[in-house]
Amino acid sequence: DIQMTQSPSSLSASVGDRVTITCRASQSISKFLNWYQQKPGKAPKLLIYAASSLQSGVPSRFSGSGSATDFTLTISSLQPEDFATYYCQQSSDTPYTFGQGTKLEIK
Amino acid sequence: EVQLLESGGGLVQPGGSLRLSCAASGFTFNIYAVTWVRQAQGKGLEWVSAISASGGSAYYADSVKGRFTISRDNARNTLYLQMNSVRVDDTAVYYCAKARHQSGYDYWGQGTLVTVSS
Numbered sequence: 001d002i003q004m005t006q007s008p009s010s011l012s013a014s015v016g017d018r019v020t021i022t023c024r025a026s027q028s029i030s031k032f033l034n035w036y037q038q039k040p041g042k043a044p045k046l047l048i049y050a051a052s053s054l055q056s057g058v059p060s061r062f063s064g065s066g067s068a069t070d071f072t073l074t075i076s077s078l079q080p081e082d083f084a085t086y087y088c089q090q091s092s093d094t095p096y097t098f099g100q101g102t103k104l105e106i107k
Numbered sequence: 108e109v110q111l112l113e114s115g116g117g118l119v120q121p122g123g124s125l126r127l128s129c130a131a132s133g134f135t136f137n138i139y140a141v142t143w144v145r146q147a148q149g150k151g152l153e154w155v156s157a158i159s160a161s162g163g164s165a166y167y168a169d170s171v172k173g174r175f176t177i178s179r180d181n182a183r184n185t186l187y188l189q190m191n192s193v194r195v196d197d198t199a200v201y202y203c204a205k206a207r208h209q210s211g212y213d214y215w216g217q218g219t220l221v222t223v224s225s
Contacts, residue, residue, distance in 0.1 A: 032209065034210065034212075043204075043216065043217060044144075044202075044212075044215060046212060046213045049213075050210045053210070055213060089152075089154070091211060094157065095166065095167070095168045095169070096154045098144075098154060099151075101151045101152070
């Protein structure tokens, strides 16, 4: 199985900050990498698919990059509604594993 | 509007069985793969199982292989997860989600809670 490792596991930041979360795959997954945002008690929401494509309706302050084994999610200017947990997921090969999550908290 | 509505969760004893359902609406169900993802309380997301649009191919996490069976009824726009020989560590909220052609899951249900306890 492909292992997905996110860093950091938690992050404190302020409104207006630029934030980057990284995700590393245990083997090459080309660009089959997706990012989700989850708020407490809610279902995950797809933000980025295929490493860098913005899902419809997602604000442009979210962006993704990377290929093969190393990927990043960047939020250019944090807004109050962005404080949540973020997950990467590979869709290259089943099982389509998730990273362990990165909890983004208000500083 | 795309909607996914899970049902069938509840309390089940270890070793018991449960069947989850996910009723889909607002999209052409029979042309999309669909999946089950679970989340234990306070933990991360765990991919459980997926099924192709036709139902001809099914995939499972090692943790549920041989115990859970995914299926779909395209005439009823419904996804199922038959859970047999359940264990305490199967306790979680189970979400169904619609795949966007190997590029993530773009619509999710609200989740149904499964609690395995004696």
